[in-house]
Amino acid sequence: xxxxxxxxxxxxxxxxxxxxxxxxxxxxxxxxxxxxxxxxxxxxxxxxxxxxxxxxxxxxxxxxxxxxxxxxxxxxxxxxxxxxxxxxxxxxxxxxxxxxxxxxxxxxxxxxxxxxxxxxxxxxxxxxxxxxxxxxxxxxxxxxxxxxxxxxxxxxxxxxxxxxxxxxxxxxxxxxxxxxxxxxxxxxxxxxxxxxxxxxxxxxxxxxxxxxxxxxxxxxxxxxxxx
Amino acid sequence: xxxxxxxxxxxxxxxxxxxxxxxxxxxxxxxxxxxxxxxxxxxxxxxxxxxxxxxxxxxxxxxxxxxxxxxxxxxxxxxxxxxxxxxxxxxxxxxxxxxxxxxxxxxxxxxxxxxxxxxxxxxxxxxxxxxxxxxxxxxxxxxxxxxxxxxxxxxxxxxxxxxxxxxxxxxxxxxxxxxxxxxxxxxxxxxxxxxxxxxxxxxxxxxxxxxxxxxxxxxxxxxxxxxxxxxxxxxxxxxxxxxxxxxxxxxxxxxxxxxxxxxxxxxxxxxxxxxxxxxxxxxxxxxxxxxxxxxxxxxxxxxxxxxxxxxxxxxxxxxxxxxxxxxxx
Numbered sequence: 068x069x070x071x072x073x074x075x076x077x078x079x080x081x082x083x084x085x086x087x088x089x090x091x092x093x094x095x096x097x098x099x100x101x102x103x104x105x106x107x108x109x110x111x112x113x114x115x116x117x118x119x120x121x122x123x124x125x126x127x128x129x130x131x132x133x134x135x136x137x138x139x140x141x142x143x144x145x146x147x148x149x150x151x152x153x154x155x156x157x158x159x160x161x162x163x164x165x166x167x168x169x170x171x172x173x174x175x176x177x178x179x180x181x182x183x184x185x186x187x188x189x190x191x192x193x194x195x196x197x198x199x200x201x202x203x204x205x206x207x208x209x210x211x212x213x214x215x216x217x218x219x220x221x222x223x224x225x226x227x228x229x230x231x232x233x234x235x236x237x238x239x240x241x242x243x244x245x246x247x248x249x250x251x252x253x254x255x256x257x258x259x260x261x262x263x264x265x266x267x268x269x270x271x272x273x274x275x276x277x278x279x280x281x282x283x284x285x286x287x288x289x290x291x292x293x294x
Numbered sequence: 295x296x297x298x299x300x301x302x303x304x305x306x307x308x309x310x311x312x313x314x315x316x317x318x319x320x321x322x323x324x325x326x327x328x329x330x331x332x333x334x335x336x337x338x339x340x341x342x343x344x345x346x347x348x349x350x351x352x353x354x355x356x357x358x359x360x361x362x363x364x365x366x367x368x369x370x371x372x373x374x375x376x377x378x379x380x381x382x383x384x385x386x387x388x389x390x391x392x393x394x395x396x397x398x399x400x401x402x403x404x405x406x407x408x409x410x411x412x413x414x415x416x417x418x419x420x421x422x423x424x425x426x427x428x429x430x431x432x433x434x435x436x437x438x439x440x441x442x443x444x445x446x447x448x449x450x451x452x453x454x455x456x457x458x459x460x461x462x463x464x465x466x467x468x469x470x471x472x473x474x475x476x477x478x479x480x481x482x483x484x485x486x487x488x489x490x491x492x493x494x495x496x497x498x499x500x501x502x503x504x505x506x507x508x509x510x511x512x513x514x515x516x517x518x519x520x521x522x523x524x525x526x527x528x529x530x531x532x533x534x535x536x537x538x539x540x541x542x543x544x545x546x547x548x549x550x551x552x553x554x555x556x557x558x559x560x561x562x563x564x565x566x567x568x569x570x571x572x573x574x575x576x577x578x579x580x581x582x583x584x585x586x587x588x589x590x591x592x593x594x595x596x597x598x599x600x601x602x603x604x605x606x607x608x609x610x611x612x613x614x615x616x617x618x619x620x621x622x623x
Contacts, residue, residue, distance in 0.1 A: 201332050271534065
């Protein structure tokens with residue numbers, strides 16, 4: 068049973084490579100054998116995911132019997148992610164964060180708490196923020212999903228918000244940054260010139276364990292001037 | 295990792311209420327009704343609730359809007375908390391509810407969390423949420439009400455074996471506004487006063503609301519009785535976002551020539567149900583709005599409280615919130 072269900076889709080390899088090209092890390096961070104650090108780490112994640120997926124399916128063998136249920140959702144669905152429609156095989160109980168990270172290779176969306184308590188997995192559904200860890204993928208089939216990977220321009224230029232976060236030295240460790248940026252994007256779409264208090268409210272659903280909140284708010288205010 | 299993977303279930307996405315009801319009836323206690331999902335998915339990930347079928351109501355469009363009616367407004371149960379917070383009709387007539395909705399959890403949760411889900415959510419007592427076999431979970435003990443129990447967040451009033459509290463911020467507002475909850479099942483429709491919608495452990499220790507398997511909360515009606523009254527809502531929690539209220543207060547007052555002619559007040563976080571403060575209402579009705587009345591109201595609010603080891607602080611907290619509600623609305 069586990070052989071025909073891939074948690075890590077090998078077909079996404081090429082998608083991953085496409086993703087790597089043009090990112091700053093890939094251009095500058097090439098290792099000795101020509102692979103970037105990020106591609107190497109992703110390879111490790113992929114290998115791990117395959118193993119743990121097998122383990123999970125094994126553990127679930129009793130309850131995920133592949134008996135088609137009348138009227139229940141189809142597993143093969145199309146998702147509109149970052150402007151591209153992608154076909155993907157999604158379990159009924161799968162969260163959007165799992166689909167994005169482990170099926171579509173979009174690992175920019177982070178999984179922190181997996182309990183909608185940290186904000187690292189924040190993505191946009193039709194320009195509205197949500198926690199991808201607590202959203203069933205099947206409930207967003209009709210939405211335009213935007214992740215951090217969908218922000219940069221086709222030529223690789225960073226989105227003005229991303230650039231503002233760099234210029235203001237917003238992130239410290241960087242783990243919560245994709246979520247903070249997605250919340251900022253949603254804020255600036257609904258209110259292009261927010262006050263600092265409005266920015267605080269808009270980012271209040273994103274934790275930063277480094278405590279770089281003030282730097283993030285500086286970044287938002289800079290982006291509001293430029294975006 | 296395994297703990298974070300949900301058990302398998304069949305997911306149904308009906309597009310009309312009739313289909314949803316027949317699915318809900320068909321699966322009974324093996325089914326689970328999903329709205330925004332922010333509470334449901336935690337239960338599934340912790341493997342404490344393992345439904346065979348999940349019925350996602352989010353595709354039923356008729357349940358997600360705010361309508362003006364002849365004698366008030368109707369809110370579909372799937373309306374998100376952000377929508378309620380920002381809705382101009384609600385702001386204009388019942389700003390109390392708008393404020394309460396804006397204080398729930400975090401922006402992301404409000405964006406997809408629904409008013410129906412917010413009032414129907416289960417208690418947050420961590421012993422219960424952890425999956426222990428407490429009274430509420432069908433067992434025969436309470437882990438919070440023990441000498442070692444961590445019960446700082448638990449109840450002051452009407453404990454009956456279970457000492458859990460109502461976690462909702464919008465529920466006290468709905469009680470203060472005399473809202474009606476429309477509950478639908480396959481046999482028909484029923485309107486239940488918000489105050490009677492919530493039930494304590496004395497009535498049924500395993501449920502927080504009157505909803506039984508097969509029932510769906512579809513609509514919340516708010517009559518014009520309190521439209522444009524003087525409102526006060528305040529939530530006190532350990533953190534400004536995400537956190538559930540230690541105590542929250544919602545009140546609606548009608549004042550004429552500085553005399554309180556009519557008042558309705560409800561308090562969350564102090565009892566298993568949002569507590570309607572009828573004693574306070576009776577004490578202040580007809581009195582001038584001044585410091586003396588506020589003090590009188592505060593003293594009467596906590597009458598009968600039986601604090602647990604670690605939640606004595608909730609008594610002055612509740613009294614002060616009542617005082618502010620009278621003084622500052």
